[in-house]
Each structure stands twice: as structure tokens, then as C-alpha cells.
Amino acid sequence: MKTIDAIEQRRSIKHFDTTHVMSQEETDKLFTLASHSPTAFNIQHWRFVNVTDKALREKIKEAAWGQAQVTDASMLVILTADLKAWEKEPIRYWKNADEPVQQFMVPAIGQYYSENEQTQRDEAFRSCGIAAQTLMLAAKAMGYDSCPMDGFDFDAVGKLIQLPEDHVITMFVVIGKGTKEGWPNPGKLSLSEIVVENKF
Numbered sequence: 001m002k003t004i005d006a007i008e009q010r011r012s013i014k015h016f017d018t019t020h021v022m023s024q025e026e027t028d029k030l031f032t033l034a035s036h037s038p039t040a041f042n043i044q045h046w047r048f049v050n051v052t053d054k055a056l057r058e059k060i061k062e063a064a065w066g067q068a069q070v071t072d073a074s075m076l077v078i079l080t081a082d083l084k085a086w087e088k089e090p091i092r093y094w095k096n097a098d099e100p101v102q103q104f105m106v107p108a109i110g111q112y113y114s115e116n117e118q119t120q121r122d123e124a125f126r127s128c129g130i131a132a133q134t135l136m137l138a139a140k141a142m143g144y145d146s147c148p149m150d151g152f153d154f155d156a157v158g159k160l161i162q163l164p165e166d167h168v169i170t171m172f173v174v175i176g177k178g179t180k181e182g183w184p185n186p187g188k189l190s191l192s193e194i195v196v197e198n199k200f
Contacts, residue, residue, distance in 0.1 A: 011182030081124030
């Protein structure tokens with residue numbers, strides 16, 4: 001599927017074939033494609049929690065106020081980010097770069113993030129948002145439907161997946177074979193309303 005087609009055809013789907021199982025090859029392909037998403041300083045701080053345990057998914061469904069897609073979809077991916085990835089062996093993010101580039105970029109990571117927790121958190125959400133969209137478009141290109149979700153108790157889900165203290169949950173993405181079309185588009189704002197030329 002062409003990228004433009006995937007963008008135009010992707011919809012947030014709530015109803016999935018509960019019997020469909022994705023292959024390990026398909027799952028690996030989705031995560032590999034998502035890993036091509038950009039991150040500031042190439043720190044790749046997203047951590048994709050692929051919830052395959054059915055009992056755990058039932059508990060997460062309870063924390064998501066009973067939303068059926070949590071258990072019905074073939075995949076439940078919890079997008080999290082390591083807020084401290086910037087200080088964990090940052091040389092590994094630039095190991096294949098020329099030495100002058102390494103000498104410039106690696107110290108810059110610490111200078112940008114050190115003692116700036118708001119930036120660390122902001123970057124986590126920006127990066128996971130980009131990765132989520134990549135994941136959903138990749139799924140659509142592979143013939144699957146998806147839905148991004150933030151309707152859940154973040155603290156409760158964090159406990160269920162044993163989220164490390166230096167990580168944050170940003171959203172869910174469920175992926176699978178849709179069984180019901182998404183609602184007709186309820187209304188798109190015009191370009192004249194959403195595109196600002198130079199200044200407000």
C-alpha cells in the first residue's frame with residue numbers, strides 16, 4: 001500500500017476479530033518499522049510493551065474501563081518511554097557515526113536533558129506519538145486496523161506492567177483485523193482554519 005493511501009484509509013477501529021492471531025514475523029515487522037521513527041538525538045527512548053498474556057490483558061481492560069478492543073484486538077501495544085535514556089550509555093546512539101560527530105553529539109545530549117525533567121517528559125510524548133503513528137500506518141499497509149488509546153488509568157496500568165520508575169506510559173495502540181467500519185468522519189476542519197501562514 002502506498003503511504004498516502006495508508007494515511008487516507010487509516011481509521012480508529014473499535015471492533016476486532018477475536019480469533020485472529022498475528023504471526024511473529026508480522027509482529028517483528030511492525031516493531032521494526034516503528035523503530036525507524038525519529039527521536040531527538042537518536043536516543044530511541046520508546047519502549048514498546050507488547051502484551052500477549054491474556055490474563056494480563058483482561059486486567060488492563062478493567063483499568064481501561066472495559067473497552068473491548070484491549071482484549072479483542074490481535075495486539076495490545078503499550079507505548080512507554082525511558083525518561084532517562086539520554087544518560088544511559090549515550091555513546092551507543094552514535095556508535096556508527098564518525099568520531100567528530102560523536103564528540104559533538106554525545107555531550108550535547110547531556111547538556112540538553114540534564115536537570116530538565118519537563119523536556120525529558122515532553123520528548124517522551126513527542127517521540128511516542130510519532131512512533132504510534134508509524135505503527136498504525138505500518139499496520140494499515142500490512143492490511144490491519146488499529147486504534148490509539150488514552151482512555152485508561154495510567155497508574156493502574158503502570159502497576160500491572162511493572163513500569164520502572166524512570167519510565168512513563170504515553171498511550172496504547174491496538175492492532176488487528178477490524179470487523180466493523182469506523183464511524184463516518186464526524187467533521188474535518190478546513191485548511192483555512194488549521195493552517196497558519198507565518199503568524200497568528
